[in-house]
Amino acid sequence: MAEFLIRKLEHFTSLSSEDKLALDQAARQRTRRIRSRDDIVHEGDMPQGVNLILDGWACRYKTLEDGRRQIIAYLLPGDLCDQTVSVLREMDHSIGTVTAVTLAEIPTETMRQLTAGQARLSQALAWESLVTAAIQREWTVNIGQRTAFERLGHLLCELFVRLRAVGLTQGTTCDLPLTQAEIADTIGLSVVHVNRTLQELRSVGLISLRGRELTIHRLEALQRAVQFNPNYLHLGREGRHLDSNEA
Amino acid sequence: MAEFLIRKLEHFTSLSSEDKLALDQAARQRTRRIRSRDDIVHEGDMPQGVNLILDGWACRYKTLEDGRRQIIAYLLPGDLCDQTVSVLREMDHSIGTVTAVTLAEIPTETMRQLTAGQARLSQALAWESLVTAAIQREWTVNIGQRTAFERLGHLLCELFVRLRAVGLTQGTTCDLPLTQAEIADTIGLSVVHVNRTLQELRSVGLISLRGRELTIHRLEALQRAVQFNPNYLHLGREGRHLDSNEA
DNA sequence: CATCAAGCTTAACTTTTGTTATGACAAAAA
DNA sequence: TTTTTGTCATAACAAAAGTTAAGCTTGATG
DSSP, X not given: OOHHHHHHHTTTOOOOHHHHHHHHHHHHSOEEEEOTTOEEEOTTSOOOSEEEEEESOEEEEEEOTTSOEXXXXXXXXXXXXXXXXXXXXXXXXXXXXXSOEEEEEEOHHHHHHHHHSOHHHHHHHHHHHHHHHHHHHHHHHHHHHOXXXXXXXXXXXXXXXXXXXXXXXXXXXXXXXXXXXXXXXXXXXXXXXXXXXXXXXXXXXXXXXXXXXEEESOHHHHHHHHTOOGGGGOOTHHHHHHHHHHO | OOHHHHHHHTTTOOOOHXXXXXXXXXXHSOEEEEOTTOEEEOTTSOOOSEEEEEESOEEEEEEOTTSOEEEEEEEOTTOEEOTTGGGSSSOSSEEEESSOEEEEEEOHHHHHHHHHSOHHHHXXXXXXXXXXXXXXXXXXXXXXXXXXXXXXXXXXXXXXXXXXXXXXXXXXXXXXXXXXHHHHHHHTOOHHHHHHHHHHHHHTTSEEEETTEEEESOHHHHHHHHTOOGGGGOOTXXXXXXXXXXX
């Protein structure tokens, strides 16, 4: 049930079988299925317990009064949303699905038990939330400093590496269920410019993208071209391995 | 000692005198003074205990290989950096000062005691770190979706409201120790364009900025003009008050 | 006080990115 | 099947933002 989360956490530390069992049972208590392009949480809602993405893609987003929308984060299988958010009075952003999503609602109390118990597991969960924050910071850098080409390439690298960390890539290929409009709202570009930039990435032979299938032909080359440094994902050995591939 | 932090936390909840004493003593244990435009923490360093800004401005930033720099966050008096970051192996970004800074280094163990003890205080500290994350998300929206005019105005609103929350504004005025180059690196614009945009904000009579003194003549008007909605700062009553001013 | 350096301001010009529009295509709905 | 709708692709043009360069202020320093 919590296989993706477990796989992700094990990049940070190895978990005991009790740890894994506890996670798995927490994920089993209450699951929910939401259809594609639907909202899970609305801005203004009272925060509930923690959601764990079991399957599918979701995103955090914020909408301005005039309709402009910014996608703030992607939530992939194994991602936890809002570990401690129940402290706040209301949500300041929404969470919506990209594809159909299965999620586990983990009650606050269960979460407390998990983080209060084994040091290993609670450290691993702290690590997950620190990595989430690090990703958010990197997005600020990405949108603030990089060119359109770099921004898009960087996003694709990140998504690919994160998916690979939970075993959701096949060789150099992964599923990419985003429309160009969604990509545009993610990296702060217009749809037309995203299209132009995708053509550019294709024409230099770094990627293929057809339908929902993304192939990154030479990941190391793409990383270099867009200055993607995976250290902010703190993937331990795998992160280091990627670094050395770069040289 | 921890007066600014206490004032900030009291926007969320009222603290007992034991809570305040505990914070004050934690802030007294080891303080450090760093001069202006100097680094506090370098990317690649091993994370240490928690730093509390007692006085002055600092910022988180990341530098790309070719020298481009993005300021990721501002750390103002009363701000805590990296409450739980010691879980990570190394820092993925740097922290530098803007002005001369006095900070308190709170050992991990002291921090653990503060968050493990009184529910009130530990909730307040959780709130502080959730607000930090919310600010980071809002910056993604700001840089991703807003025009230069809105971006700059939004930044000024945020800094003003955050300073006001710790009592560091005088009427419609506050200290703004940033150079235009630093502002540029914050909102992803060139220095020249920041200058142009500042002129625009001045010419429509929304702000004055001379030397280090920023005056926001009509905060509500500026908020409306740049779509600044302070709800993401979760300042409780003060936040709501601002909302109603908008109408 | 004079000198210097950093930061600010402005202009002219270039590049990047956004906008509008249109057609092709493909998947979903009637 | 036909129709509709959403997505992708491309072009032509417009607007926003970047670059380079120069002169100006101001505050620090000798």
